[in-house]
Amino acid sequence: MSDPAGPRNTVGRARRRVDGRAKVTGATRFADDVVLPRTVHCKLLRSSVPHGTIRSIDVSKAEAHPGVLLVLTGKDFPIPFGILPVSQDEDPLCRDRVRFVGDPVAAIVARDEATAFDALDLIDVDYEILPTRATPLEAYENPSPRIHEYGEEGNVHKRVSFRFGDTDEAFAASDHVFEDVFFFQGNTHLPIEQHASIAAPDPDGKLTIWSSTQVPHYLHRALARALDMPAAHIRVVACPNGGGFGGKTDPFNHEIVVAKAAMILGRPVKIALNREEVFYCHRGRHPVLMKFKTGVRSDGTITAMHLKTFIDGGAYGSYGVASTFYTGALQTVTYRIPRYRFEACRMFTNKPPCGPKRGHGTPQPRFGQEVQLDKIAEALSLDPADLRLSIVERPGTVTANYMHVQTIGLADCIASVVRRSDWKTRFRKLPHGRGLGLACSSYLSGAGLPIYWNKLPHSGVQLKLDRSGGVTAFCGATEVGQGSDDVLVNIVAEILGIDPLDVRYVTGDTDLTPVDLGSYSSRVTLMMGNAAIQAAERARDLLAGAVSKKLEVPASRLVFSERRVFDAEDPGRGVTFQEAVVLAETELGTLGTTGSYTPPRSPARYKGGGVGPSPTYSYTACVVEVDVDPVTGWIRVPKVWIAHDIGRALNPVLARGQVEGSVYMGLGEALMEEQTFRRLPPRLSPALVHKFPSMLEYKSPTSLDMPEVDTELIEHPDPRGPFGAKEVGQGPLLPVMPAVANAVYDAVGVRIDEVPITPEKILRALDDLAKGKPGRYGPESFPEIRYPEPMLVPTPWEGGDGNAVNDPERQRAAKME
């Protein structure tokens, strides 16, 4: 799709990002920075009980409070919403049931925020308290009362089961079978920007909302549905996000509430959440208990894997159905796994809903897989790096579960971190207390399917060029810090041969820009990038045609570079870029082009096979060094080496930033971050609350806690990526947690099969080791979960066609086709 000669202008060069100036001058306008005349302010009253039915709400005192303009409750919002069509299970304000402490039950709009806050206390809510479920096992063992009236049964939200090839047969034929249980604690995104939204009626009666959202298009759909308004009458502007990491990827209750309030009051209504409320929005990492059963031959070749996961979903669906599939979808794309069985179960509990945090559902099983591989290497007396190198999946493979792998730079990544960390001379040879650990990972470059079924493009780009020589690029993609605006402009500038600073860009605005599905699943660079290439090449062709006539040079010989269009064989013969635009506008009339991108069809045809496919996958390898005090268990990470197979780095400064930001977030998850809850003694109180919804007690590593990171970008351009680029924003987070766990084992000989890896857990394991017990901290067992009959999908090498052989629904559909 891209120029086979490769980029010549801006792509691949380390440059100031196009939005860099705005970000360092404070000019970037985040949602709470949007100021409109006559704005009034909204606060939400949130449930103080973890599970209950609302008997009554009395808002009369609040309505009478001076300065209060409007009080809304659940009865004002009859239509539920939710990100996935299959789980429209949230109310903008709870109508009859609250499901966790923090669920919104009423909204107050007042002349200022302080007045709205004061009036919250004047609302009387009468709750009937229901029993609470704090863990998935509690929810599983107590099917009644149901937290939701939908789902598989009881409090089971979603259950899945697949078998790709006969794993039992493969285990029986294996030299060794390893079984391990792991637990990954939940954690949250903690963007520094708290969610904010401001909605305003337009003069013609339409509605505009500015919001900190990563998904303006999905918010647009949700608003149209929940407000029962034509989508064409709603404009969503996604402001640049002050960090998202997946935490602003759902439509949120507060967005719908201020939109409704603005329409009722006929004036702008703003809400800016406080930090505690951000913790209640959550949608962060699901706590996952998992069991890996892996068969290997004596040389380390994997014969089969059986993975079971048990997932704590929190109180609502969110992306949970997709998350459930993601806890097993990508196990097969790093190493060759010829037979694979996967079972998963997501539970509802009375806690803020979990969802898609950086890596969405895949870091948890990646942790288990990479730690187990370390154990396998040791049991087989193999070097963990050599073992991995010997089983790396081959490029171009369709895996056992029909993920279509394209380019794989994983072997190069492993070689890179092994060399730079001096692995061969230091692993298993450092003094007691010091250790190295290695782990690898892979991630999507965009999900193959949108969250609602359609055959439309996933990303669209429009270009406008006019006689001023100006080029404006329009795209629905949303800048969340990752640099999507820079990617868009970089590609357009590259192809048109102009300076990135010459390009204006308009992004994340449903009125002005073509649809892009949003900044999630690491999809923007690949999908928007390809759409941008198409739009820019079409524009280039228009200009080239006009210039060709003028210069009497074949269009194929024209070069676009340094703000000129000229003859490759006679560079002096050319016109300025502006002259080129004038020539084309003169000949063709007003100039504009479009480009769009739709991912290729996946070979996975079985039901559930829609989660996991991607145009291409990125790969990462990471070595972490740890320093563990054998007496106190204190753990410190002095250095991290990481290599990431990015295909091509469009702007290496930004790419490196994504890698190192991922390492940072991964270290937080590995060492200290956890979203945990507490009950009070049940005889005294039904409370079930977030332990510490604050920036102080939710431990995000500081500048003093961050080690040096030695980063290498491995660049083998992938034919499916724009100029060969693959994702970089999420994949590099995944290997960090298992690499830390593996390094702890190298340092002090104990296995921490659980995240986060804290001093007290290390010390417990060391105590056990000293007593002659296994030096291990982690879950003891995996509960008996009734998973459904597996979907039987023969693997490609068994002659499978990507369909299940026992799915009656699909078989019926296939006959009808």
Added chain:
Amino acid sequence: MPLLQLSLEINGEPVETAVAPYKTLLEVLREDLGLTGTKHGCELGECGACAVLVDGQPVLSCLVVAAACEGRRVETVEGMAGRDGALHPLQAAFADLGGAQCGYCTPAILLTARKLLETNPEPTRDEIADALSGNLCRCTGYNQIFEAVEEAAARLRASR
């Protein structure tokens, strides 16, 4: 309660305003004076996103009552670039070297780093990490921030 009369200097300009008496400097800057470059992430002194310079010292504007700012000299990110729009070397280095990703913690970090370089023109990596240890950043992993501060320090030294 009546509004509070307040006169202070902001980014070198005298400012007179009347503010609600419960307001913090953060709220006055953002809401009354339109200086939205100063951000907020917790309003409790737990994240560092709201740092500004008061009488030359980096402090958290969310924990400064506006009334206490009478007669003080306040500097915000809006005052960092030169009158000609030329970026401060810290701003330029952050923009060039990946010191700002989402840009939300950036204004506070820039001001904190400016104070560091004023007192210590050639800080070590450890000294930079220490000086910025009251400013959380969730995007960068700090390494590119450290590099940007080092680069700005070098540019500043070269220009002296």
Added chain:
Amino acid sequence: MMRLPLFRYMAPRTAAEVSAILADHAPGEALVMAGGTDLLPNMKRRQQTPAIVVSLTHVADIRKASNGNGMVLGAGLTLAELTRDPRIRMHYRGLHQAAAQIANPLLRNMGTLGGNLCLDTRCNYYDQNYEWRQAIGFCMKKEGTTCWVAPSSDRCLAVSSTDAAPMLIALGAKVMLVSRKDGGRIVPLTDLYVNDGIGYLTRRHDEVLTHVLLPPAAGWTSVYWKLRRRGSFDFPVLSVAAAAKLGPGAMVDAARIVLGAVASRPMEASDAAASLVGKTLHDDAAIAAAADAAYAHAKPMDNTDFVLHWRKRVVREFVTYALRELRGEDMRETRRKYGRQDLVWVS
């Protein structure tokens, strides 16, 4: 955004005037604010809702450090100012180490010595927003009746989280409390504290803590070790302040060991300190015995970061680190490991 409740702001110029305002109001109605880093978050969370905030910002004579018989430190000195004072680095190393580890550089530019000494006790059930506390039915310390840390407890178990106090007690400091009623009184700092999460100070509500009086450092050396999850921001979950008067060969003439963040007040491990007298700090067995004795004083509760048993468990190690540094051992590597900082200056 979280908002402060309405209050009246007053900023008199003398401590006596401050005391007069306090005396004219009921306890809790008028509160003193120094740096504001403790009071204002509490007010935003509605843990404290004074009608009047009396700022010390214009009280000039509490913002100086002066030499006397020892040193006199104004309570209004910022923690950053303390860390920059070369006399403190030289003669009261432990105080420098304590001040340099409080919160983070931004908060040290604001927070004061007096503010840290009077820091409200902290607890995971208390340092929460109004709405959160509503969801647990509040707690004994504010608006409720039960101490959720230990529901059978008849007193509040919130944790003393000041870093300056354990160190200053170990240094034998006294504090001056000024009031309109009786002019002023000087009390040993240790007497300022009570092991009760609510009434944790003996300061009367009309008194203003104006100065800290440090005895001469002659022959004394001191260190401060702090345990917390991160290299900055966090309050201590354990701290060890140790001071000793050492003769030749690190022979201990006198010693004080004080533990922080293990009770509602700084806990003096007097027997641990006494066990060292007449012994040399080069005697590892003597250090181990003192560490064992100090360990018994630590009664952490489950209301801070980290699990309880681990916080208790590492008390011995931290006392040992402190005493090893006290005897002159280079502990920078260990300091970097836990605190990410060196914090070592020659005394």
